[in-house]
Amino acid sequence: MIRPSLWLHGASLTCATWRKVIDGLPLAQTPNLPAVETDARVEAYADMLQPLAPDGAVLVGHSLGGMVALELAARTRPAALILIEAVPTVVDTFAGRLAGRVLPAVLKRIPPRHLAGLTGVGEPKTVARELRAQIPHWGADAIADQMRAAAAYDGRGRLSKIAAPTLLVRGTRNRATRRGMNALATGIVDSELLELDGGHNLPLEMPETVRVQIDAFLTRRLGSLQQIRQT
Secondary structure, eight states: OOOOEEEEOOTTOOGGGGTTTOTTOTTEEOOOOOOOSSOOOHHHHHHHHGGGOOTTOEEEEETHHHHHHHHHHHHSOOSEEEEESOOSBSTTSHHHHHHHHHHHHHHTTSOHHHHHHHHTTTSOHHHHHHHHHHGGGSOHHHHHHHHHHHHHOBOGGGGGGOOSOEEEEEETTOOTTHHHHHHHHHHSTTEEEEEESSOSOHHHHOHHHHHHHHHHHHHHHHSSTHHHHOO
């Protein structure tokens, strides 16, 4: 049997985030975050994606996708959970609460192609190129919805429910997620924290390194890479 894995991208990005990371994983599923017709919330994304996350799957999420993966892991029995540059909530800080109120409204006024250019400033060329390719996939309203969902989520109460071995990956150049990732490391009993010399968009910046580290973790914790390729 082939063990499934589910890979969830961050806000304003797409499933192409994982294109260079999932080579050789025949049952890796990389959906775009679904459109939510009513209130865009992490819980609503998890409701729609839960059929893709059966017990025994490996769940991987980046940024907002990490919030969704966290929510799914609390509802199911994954073999492993991997959270990349993700936090359980932003409502625990004044800056996070303020951004949650202001940022979605601002993003609705910025054409996605312009947003791609703005978010690419200061990023490595490979990352900036991917941002220009991926962000215009969405309309401004969809991007605002994703940011609103991330700003509203509070997964701190879910951390004690995570029993699966968990790998937390953060970039040393992004201090914005440091507090939240420390909270994940403290709250998830069976977790390991790994730092890579990169920024927020690690799957785009260093996909090969991310994959090597995920493979090493799964080999160490599940016994063999065959746990996600073939058993």
